[in-house]
Amino acid sequence: MRIGELARKAGTSTRSLRYYEEHGLLSARRSANGHREYDEADLRLVREIRGLLTIGFALEETRPFVECLRSGHESGDACPASVEVYRRKLAEVEDYLTRLTVVRDHLRAQLSKTDDQEESCTALQLYPDPCRVPEPSSPSPTTSSPTPS
Amino acid sequence: MRIGELARKAGTSTRSLRYYEEHGLLSARRSANGHREYDEADLRLVREIRGLLTIGFALEETRPFVECLRSGHESGDACPASVEVYRRKLAEVEDYLTRLTVVRDHLRAQLSKTDDQEESCTALQLYPDPCRVPEPSSPSPTTSSPTPS
DNA sequence: GCTGGACTTGACGTCGGTGTCAAGGCATAC
């Protein structure tokens, strides 16, 4: 099959396929007229790449999987190098999860805090200012809580 | 204070400060020689921006907080617009957390799966193959992941 | 006066995975 069909079957674009080839992840025979020619193995390979990309892998990280498939293995994750990438990625994701959880808790805390004082600002706001201060006081900015970092 | 000092105190770079100014988030008086001149309020403002950025906010999303501070409020999240951004961000983060969790579970599943069949690849591969085996041992499967990165 | 550091504006580079345009070759259908 040619590049357009492969792109359709793999749910991506011809641009992406050429990009993968450009980076050595995909290779194509050429027919007499110079058009790229692919087979079912290439389709599986592209699907492997796409799957990993949508999971959050970088293109470069899909390389071990691709080479694993190329070397004749049934699945791209049947090789130690792929498993190693899996491990690294799992660690990354778990770390990210941890940090995101911290952020989430922080956001929740801020929200519940501001929910408490919500009435201080939601009185008459209509247009000109994001939040005109209803309190006549607090003209000096120096008396505040220091760095929230 | 001038831009270098502000950058140091806020833990960022002069380039970033000029960038914020370029995007209307920061403004500076100019001294006679044309240098930017800042005060403590600007420092607080930059710290607000930096804090939000490191949490994962986009620069544009810090604008309501900045304007809230500018309009005289004690804290940048004292205004409805800021709270609204908090809400949106919390939703985003929670959604991201959900998806990341799916990915994590997927990765874990793949890892435990490939751990089971690990010997299917560790047979004869030596060099030209990504599937090379470093050690005849390494029998510990799901016990502890060393993650040597 | 001279050196050096901090400042100014302007502009290009970065990273990743594409989108998109340009200009042309080739093939099938009418």
Next chain:
DNA sequence: GTATGCCTTGACACCGACGTCAAGTCCAGC
């Protein structure tokens, strides 16, 4: 012949928050 559509390579655009370089200005110290 020509219209249509897929293919080719090449190259620029994009997003965001800056890094970094260039060339010039300003000021304090010696």
